[in-house]
Amino acid sequence: MDMDQLKRQAAARALEEVRDGMQLGLGTGSTAKHFVELLGERVRAGLKVIGVPTSETTRADAERCGVPLTTLDDIDHLDLTIDGADEIDPALNLIKGGGGALLREKIVAAASDRMIVIADDTKWVPTLGRFPLPVEVIPFGLGATRRAIEKAFAECGVSGQMAVRKAKDGHVFVTDGGHWIVDAHLGRIEDPASLAKALSVIPGVVEHGLFIGLASSAVLAGGEGIRVIERRKPKGD
Secondary structure, three states: OOHHHHHHHHHHHHHOOOOOOOEEEEOOOHHHHHHHHHHHHHHHOOOOOEEEEOOHHHHHHHHHHOOOEOOOOOOOOEEEEEEOOOEEOOOOOEEOOOOOOHHHHHHHHHOEEEEEEEEEHHHEOOOOOOOOEEEEEOOOOHHHHHHHHHHHHHHOOOOOEEEEOEOOOOOEOOOOOOOEEEEEEOOOOOOHHHHHHHHHOOOOEEEEOEEOOOOOEEEEEEOOEEEEEEOOOOOOO
16 A cells, blocks of 8 residues: 555544534645545535635645635634644654644644644654754844754754755745745654743744644554554643
């Protein structure tokens, strides 16, 4: 079974959680695209839902598939967000942003009652960091921002090369919000929650690709079938 089939299997399993009348966050990326396509089939068969896309690419896909859309200006919350991830650890912390939509993805996930992450099982890792961590930045003062990021890395016990992301045409990649992305090759992130906090307070950093405590479950498709992992709630929660 090829990777694309596994991604579609994970998307199909997540679709089982969608109910009539739901307000949905629609993720970005190759696995999320499968979900949007399958959701479109259900909508054409009579399912009543409305979605908030996390990128202009997903907006175009949803419109093509006939999924009704709205914005977070017009509704006050989302019942469920379905999105992919670049890495998932056993605590269901994520690295996201390989497709460049991390800012909108995090806004949508935070506005949702639940977030289900869908992926093939190669995205499951014991420790985050093998995938480069995207950090979305303002172009102005980039040198100062990079120095502050390096300082945050040192304080959190990580280090690695940073590079401004380039688009396929060789020019700097620009996000839907008009920002740039610095990809940090860190190898291992032992304490992702501390690093997330340290990056969030840096002027010039718009958002980062560490999604801490947002995913409620993960649907992983592999050669032996589907695994569903639920996030363990802290005691007293």
